[in-house]
Amino acid sequence: MLEYNSINKLISEAESAHKKISDIVLAEQALSMDLSCEELFNRMSANFDVMCEAVIKGSDKDLKSMSGLTGGEAFKMQSYIDLNNGGLAGSFVNKAIAAALSVAGYNAAMGKIVAAPTAGSCGILPGCLVTLYNEQRASRDEIIMALFTAGAFGMVIANNASIAGAEGGCQAECGSASAMAAAALVELMHGTPEQCGHAAAIAIANQLGLVCDPVAGLVEIPCIKRNASGVMIALSAADMALAGIDAKIPVDECIAAMKNVGDALPAALRETSAGGLAATPTGRKLREKVFG
Amino acid sequence: MIGPSSSHTAGAVRLGRVANKIMNIKSIDALRGLKLEIILSGSFARTYKGHGTDRALLAGVMGYHSYSSEIRDALEIAKSQGIDYKFIEQDIKGAHPNTARINFELGNSSGYIQGASIGGGNIRVDLVNGMRVDFTGENNTILVMHWDRPGVIADVTSLMRLKYPNANIANFKLSRKERGGEALMTIELDNRRDAADERGMAADIQGLNNVINAIVIRAI
Structure with missing residues (x-):
């Protein structure tokens, strides 16, 4: 019986x-x-379908968030x-x-997404894994299996630290998502379980202390773009681990550090x-624009 | 789930659903005349508009799911269903940052639930009608309101053992207001494919001496 309280x-x-x-x-x-394993695999497969669909739906040129503050970023990026x-x-x-x-923007438009681990950080796993699939670097079945690795890492983080921005800041959301994605990527690229751990540790270390400061309280600014940087961190962490680079601080200790930093963050x-960013002059102005 | 926030949208729908289960109604139409007063604490109070937390809580109270597209229009749906709702921003001392308390009044019955959205859409229910509970909604849960008398727990568990031998208790908590007064058992059951019929179980438990009410909250 696995307890999901230690990645080690x-x-x-x-x-x-x-294995x-x-x-x-x-x-x-x-x-x-x-x-049965098959039934559970099929459930995860349905999650991957939602991810793929959100990548497509969120890339619409005219996508707008509920507040109107954001939308269309994915379309611009793709055209570029x-x-x-x-x-x-x-x-x-x-x-x-x-x-x-695309996925983070679709979320802001109240579209259907997979919380991975949360809605605020829902773009990072599909950013990495749907792209890997679209670019034919991994098969659908392999990716669905890798989502179980991502999920296990997420469970340990949730049990030992937090995955809620309100508790631990953005490091708990995008940081956790990057760690989950990094571990999944390493497994998909045939790295060892130990390398999965190094990748997750590097990803967490690189977002340690990241605050949760959504403008107007909306999961839009800066959340959508933090999903993009979370993808970069996941990819670089995975590549470093695959290159044989050691994280130096073990992943479970990185998670404990994330918890301590989260506890030290002011409300x-x-x-x-x-x-x-929410308290900047422009951040406040945008809040007024939305809520009056 | 429907965005934009797992804590503030999906978790809020689930908290609302707990209230829906406790009201024990057959359909949304039975909610006509429902009076809701929803207290939002901490981050819920400060950010509920942008996250649609108000819509999500209402959607849950009306029985919708975290993946229902009706969440977007929950305020309008509630109005058309004759539900009177009010949101109050007020910090609840010592509560988790994302806490809501849902006070409801429907016909002759009234009560409340208080719970927190603890991240990733997961919830923890803390209080039901003034009594401390502690369940997550991950498992099918039976709440048994009863009088604090010797032997009631033994009666409940013996009934489960004899009549529903496949049911296994994953977690059990007892809470009471005062000695000899109202008490509440929170019984979380393991989810199983060959699970006992929890509704039948609750109905049987309700028939026991000193039991006031027993309800099932299905895994959310």
Whole structure:
């Protein structure tokens, strides 16, 4: 029985069984939910369908958020990629960014998304994984399995720290999503379970302390773009881990640090919109524009 | 789920659904004349408009799900269903940052639930009608309101053992207002494919001595 209170334990269980993390997680979750592995796999497959659909729906040229403050970012990014031979960071990375913008923008328009782990950070996993699928770098079934690894990492973070911006700041939302995505990417690129851990540790370390400061209290500014940067961090963390770079601070300790930093954050920087970008003159002006 | 926030939208729908279950109504039409007073605390109070938390809570109270497209129009639907609602921004001391208290009055019955949205759409229900509970809605949960008398818990669990041998208790909590007064059992059951019929179970429990009411809150 896995308890999801230590990533190190997940890694050693997987390594001693000579399996992928996703294999042991799927088997254990099916058992605890009293479902067959196939039924549980199909549920995750339905989640991946929602992700793929959100990537498409959110790239609409005329997409507008409920408040009208944001919308159409993904369309602009995609047009830029098409017209500029992939752009500065290259086609794959920029397509992943466009996909993240798409899903996060669709969320702001009250569209259907998968909370991964939350709605505010819902663009990062599809940004990485739907793009990998669209670019034919991994099969659909492999990606669905990797989502179980992502989910297991997310559960450990939720149990030992937090995945709520109101509790832990944005590091708990986009930070967790990047860590989950980084672990999934490493598994998909045939890295070891230990490398999955390094990737997640690097991703968390790179977003440690990130505050949750949504302008006007809306999951739009800066959330949508933080999904794009979360994708970049996930991709770079995964590549570093695959290159054999050690995170130095073990992933479980990074999660504990995230919890400590979250506890130390004042309420103004935990989704109350009383600090950070929300409290800037322009942030306040935008709030007034929306709510009067 | 429907966006934009898992804590403020999906979690809020689920909290609303707990109130819906406790009111134990057959359909949305039974809610005509419902009076709701919803207290929003912490981050809920400060950001509910932008996240549609108000729409989400109402949608949940009306029985909709976190994936229902009706969430967007919940304020309008509530009005057309003859539901009178009021949102109050007020911090509840010591409560989780995303806490809501839903006071309801429907016909002769009234009550409240207080709970928190703890991230990723997950919830924790803290209080039901003044009594401390502690359940997440991940499992089917039976709430048994009863009089604090010797042997009531044994009666309930023996009935479950004898008549519903497949039911397994995952979590059990007892809370009471005062010795000999009203008390509340929170019984979370393991989710199983061959699960016992929880509604039948609740009806049977309700027939026991000293039990005031037993309701099922299905996994949300």
